[in-house]
Amino acid sequence: MRRLAGILPFSGAGGANRSPEAGRAVERLMRPSDTIRELDPLVIWAAVGLLMLGLVMVFSSSIAISEGSRFTRNQAHFFLIRHAIFVSVGVGVGLLAFRFSMRQWQQFAPWLFLFGTLLLVLVLMPGIGREVNGAQRWLNLGPINLQPSELMKIFAVLYAADYTVRKLPDMGSFRRGFMPMAAVIILVGFLLLKEPDFGAFVVITCIAFGVLFLGGINVRAFILLAIVAVIGFIVLIWLSPYRRDRMFGFMDPWQDAFGKGYQLSHALIAFGRGEWFGVGLGASVEKLFYLPEAHTDFLLAVIAEELGFVGVVVVIVLFAVLIQRAFSIGREAIKLERYFPGLVAMGIGLWLGVQSFINMGVNMGLLPTKGLTLPLMSFGGSAIVANCLAIAILLRVDWEVRQLKRGVTV
Amino acid sequence: MKKPGAVTFNHNPLLAKGLPVSRPRLVLIGLLLGSITLVARAAYLQGFNNDFLKAKGESRYARVIEIPATRGRITDRNGDIMAVSTPVSSIWAIPPDAKLTPSDTRQLAGLLEMEVEDVSRRLATQGDFVYLKRQLSPDIARRIAELKLPGIHQQREYRRYYPSGEVMAHVLGFTGIDDKGQEGVELAFEGDLAGQPGSRRVIRDRRGQIVEDVESIRGPRDGQDVALAIDVKLQYLAHTALQQAIETHKAKAGAIVVLDVRSGEVLALVNAPTFNPNNRANLSGAQLRNRVLTDIYEPGSTMKPFIAALALERGFVKAETVINTDPGRITIGRATISDVKRHGPLTVAQVIQKSSNVGTVRMAQHFAPDEMWRMFDSLGFGSPLGLGFPGEVGGRLRAAKTWKPIEQATMSFGHGISATLMQMAHAYLVFARDGELLPLTLTRVSETPTGAKQVFSVATARKMREILELATGPGGTAPKAQVPGYRVAGKTGTAHKLEGGRYTNKYISSFVGFAPVSDPRIVVAVMIDEPTAGKHYGGTVAAPVFSRVTEGALRALGVAPDAPLVPLQVAGGNGEKRETPRGNM
DSSP states (O other), X not given: OHHHHHHOOOSSOSSSTTOHHHXXXXXXXXXXXXXXXXXXXXXXXXXXXXXXXXXXXXXXXXXXXXXXXXXXXXXXXXXXXXXXXXXXXXXXXXXHHHTSOHHHHHHHHXXXXXXXXXXXXXXXXXXXXXXXXXXXXXXXXXXXXXXXXXXXXXXXXXXXXXXXXXXXXXXXXXXXXXXXXXXXXXHHHHHHHHXXXXXXXXXXXXXXXXXXXXXXXXXHXXXXXXXXXXXXXHHHHHHOHHHHHXXXXXXXGGGGTTTTTHHHHHHHHHHHHHTTTOSOTTOOSTTTTTSTTTTTTTHHHHHHHHHHHHHHHHHHXXXXXXXXXXXXXXXXXXXXXXXXXXXXXXXXXXXXXXXXXXXXXXXXXXXXXXXXXXXXXXXXXXXXXXHHHHHHHHHHHHHHHHHHHTTOOO | OXXXXXXXGGGOHHHHHOOOSHHHHHHHHHHHHHHHHHHHHHHIIIIISHHHHHHHHHHHHEEEEEEOOOOOOEEOTTOOEEEEEEEEEEEEEOTTTOOOOXXXXXXXXXXXXXXXXXXXXXXXXXXXXXXXXXXXXXXXXXXXXHHOOTTEEEEEEEEEEOTTGGGSHHHHOOBOTTSOBOSHHHHHTHHHHSOBOEEEEEEEOTTSOEEEEEEEEEOOBOOOOEEBSOOHHXXXXXXXXXXXXXXXXXXXXXXXXXXXXXXXXXXXEEEESOOOTTOOTTOOHHHHOOHHHHOOBOOGGGGHHHHHHHHHXXXXXXXXXXXXXXXXXXXXXXXXXXXXXOOOEEEHHHHHHHTOHHHHHXXXXXXXXXXXXXXXXXXXXXXXXXXXXXXXXXXXXXXXXGOOHHHHHHHHTTOSOBBOHHHHHHHTHHHHTTXXXXXXXXXXXXXXXXXXXXXXXXXXXXXHHHHHHHHTSTTSSXXXXXXXXXXXXXXXXXXXXXXXXXXXXXXXXXXXXXXXTTSOOEEEEEEEEOOOSSOOOHHHHTHHHHHHHHHHHHHHHTOOOOSOSSOOOOSOOOOOOOOOOOSOO
């Protein structure tokens, strides 16, 4: 029966409304009075919670800089309005994405990945890509700027899952299972480092090889590769004192507190000032021009200062809930032999987990400073839309699993 | 599964291989361990290491800032304001923040009244702080604030303003750019005038704006007002009279002091040349000098009355005792002292009236050096008056045992001894006050100060008043000192200036006197330095100034006239002598 469902072709062509059940679920989702039984409430609440807290904190952390900058025409709501629009667009895109079945997503996956790679090439073209602060990461599309590397993360999840499922019989083979993916990642990685966007490179590499690992890649080959990578990395760092300084400068930001350690030292001060319960919403001093990138990369520092340890723990717990649910949904899907959706769900969990861990680790001085935003929270249109898309796909997997468990074919 | 039409369920190789179950669990545990690490790190930063981090934060944006206290005002004895602090603004910049467009810079430079290049140069300096311009009027400061330029800030300050301008310049002195006294009363009374600035701890954002008041450490205490003894009416009067005399006699400099006989208060103190304390650009040292207190000169004949008084006090002469001054000169050792003309026999009173050097020396020869020294000392010569005025000097009075006879002789007519004009005026208080000397004060006092000491007897002092009145009468050296309606007394002085140890043909003309004679109310001392318009006798240069100041002052003070209605004044009598020391000193 399940198999039948699996191979049953969809009626009609294209479009979103192919599955009436999905449409009904979306309608139910938009009517808050109805209890949601067909979707994981924890995923929804955690995601909504992070989005809303992010919206509030983006406003709080950006109010001073937007009011005091000519670039924003001194409008205090500059970033708030934009972030609210991004979140709205993200939710809209998410609702739309939910209507596509996982089967369709699997069909799209290689093409989306190809499309994303094309965008990464485009962004490097002089005259097309837009450069900000020495990094060429944005495509200018009239009123909005698109950041392909953010979209590439969700595309990488879909592609890696599809690849793994397609190559399942070859997972034991280093040459046939591992090498093709490694080649693809080297290509994409090259494009990302060319921008440069080291953060996105790390996240996408983690996603790709993480999904391969989950898909059962030969563990010996994997470990071998990991050892080679680590040794190469160490050699690279040891050879260049400059790189070594940059790499380990984060361990003692006070050594050069007004130079390289400036940003991190202010982030740490923000944490210290926040104490257990914070200085209160809006009362951060660090956001008053001291802490650069307070509304993007260092949003957590402002949360830590204004809402204290409690606020930080709430954020960590909400992310932990999302990750745990993603893996749990993925496991259910795999139990039902829905390998692609299962790997996608876990891939999304991996993505959110890795990126949020790196961002928070950087904020707390556990990791070297890298340009990564806090998923679902930091200011940034492409990132928010990509995150919403990921949550929508995760919910779609969950919904399909629930439907399957009830014996409803999807 | 996803690949349509691959294999049948039972022969699916995926089932045989399966997806590893343990790996997702491993990854999930890894990620959740990451979360726990983050929680632990956050707890360490926020709950345990927070004191260190907060201290680091404090050091970056907490500042102790000063709450400025207003400097006390200086008023004259009637409460008229002589010096007051007005609020101004200083414009400063944080150069790294001040990224101005060329038009912004032009606008700013225009308001600051500075060159555009100058502003740009200052904004290009290294560091986080640079003054663009200090002490701007609040109006301009407001217009600069309205430009809302990044990195340009203002600081509230106070600037000292002196409404009476150059008239009071030497008395008041001035403050520096940091509102601290640098000269004159501003420096002398710094302790009273200066406020105690308060301080509070604030948190500033990186652009310097205060965002939070942490605590007030100390409240500001405004400075106290200082009421001077100076009467601004008399001060203006003296200033005008002096300026006019300087002009008439083409003199280099001059000074006038008016003292209140009853209280020892300094009612007026003027110098020329003077300066405008509100605009101190291009000042010269000569303008800044307060000659009354900081310059010593050889007083000349104005010293003679003290010798006569000592002689009367000792009782070996009376006012009527005749001293023979023939042949108009006297030889001591190898030096000869002479009078301007041969006077013949003179009474003690006439010696003073006609200012005979020989007569004075004859009297002085009766005293032991020590005796004369003690008198000079008790009159306050040789040591500063202790007014607390910056730069005040005490003049030169050598120890008695080093005196040679010739020196004792020249000192009797005011050479070989030096004093300030203030010391001369002060010493004349003994005649005006029945032999009693009072300490002087620059500030207004409500009661007669203690510390008066009797130098001469009442009888001697009264007799001396009569003698000194003769000097301003017909046959005296200074009839031009007379004041209609009042009886005045005083003594002229015309001294050669001592330059590089030698006497030159430059003069200091002076007159020290008091009025009214029946009940003295004021002492007035006038000094004109280097009159070059032909006349140089104290009686012709300084005495008319004395007359003018005394008349105005007595009327301003409402002193009742004591002279008979018939005017005494008969022009003539220019019996002034040149007191030229002829000795080899």
